[in-house]
Amino acid sequence: MCEFCIKHGEGKKWYEVMRNYSRELYAQDNRDQFVTEFLNNCQKSYATSMPKLDWLKRKIPLTYGFIRKLATHEMKKYHFGQVVPLEDAEAIVDMVQSVTRIPCVCRGATRGKMARYCFVLGVDPIGVLRDYPDLKSNLEVIDSREAKELLKKFDQEGLIHSIWTFKTPYIGAICNCDHDCLAYRTQVSADLMQLMFKGEYVADIEPDLCVGCQNCKRLCQFGAIEYSSLNNKCHINALKCYGCGVCRAACKKDAMKLFERTSLDQLKGVW
């Protein structure tokens, strides 16, 4: 159980709780306005704030350390993500009232292209985004079967699934991320701050089944898989593993399994 499960989980994993997707919750705290403004402004605010944090990290490390903590603390209140494996993402799709494919704002910023990789959950995006005709023509409401098929396809391509809050604890989106995700770049590539938390699981390889093909290693976005040539086996560095489960799609021998993160003592506090 992570800190979010303790706060919003009612004894379960926090993203398994129906309330966190409900219309009642969405209707509170001006979330409509928050989502609208967020989608419209996030690229600009990212481009104006991140260079400052990046500069601070290089020039004034002590101040940076403080700001980094503060920024993560703020993001936890408004908009943060957590990695979920395919089967949990599929379970979420079954729970929510509607799924809408939208163009990924991250890829818009990092590649300059509209690519519909993200799913908005429950939110009525046509209503929320009524003022943006360009976007409206790019939205597509899909049923849970289509959503699951897409999730599976993305999984095989090696994209990580993650859930995102809009004013925590409302979970409003499932993203399918890689190097072009702003959160990934901030956290994994540049290590500037934390805003995408590790999943509730951690992967492990059954050594007897592993044949050392390294297909999983090529798919891992987090560099968590290590290889020994002498042993001809792959090994998972649990400290780096995000528990996305993408490696399983690559393993022909079915040697990968996901375990509850909390079952490993050495991962206490690693999120």
Added chain:
Amino acid sequence: MVKVNYRLCIDASGCNKCLEVCQNGVFTTYPTNGTFSKGSTWRINPTLLSRCIGCGSCQRSCPKGAICIGLN
């Protein structure tokens, strides 16, 4: 240090060559008026400068010659 001359690179949408060639993910682009608003021009922003290795591929790829790589 990557610098973009915005007098030469007025609207990046439809070009985005630097975003394509940079393998380290230094750049992002953002709309000046908001992502989905009409009439937004897109600006290239050197965002994660600590990721820049100074390879110069952005400078070479820019059709307007708007990117300049300095020493610091």
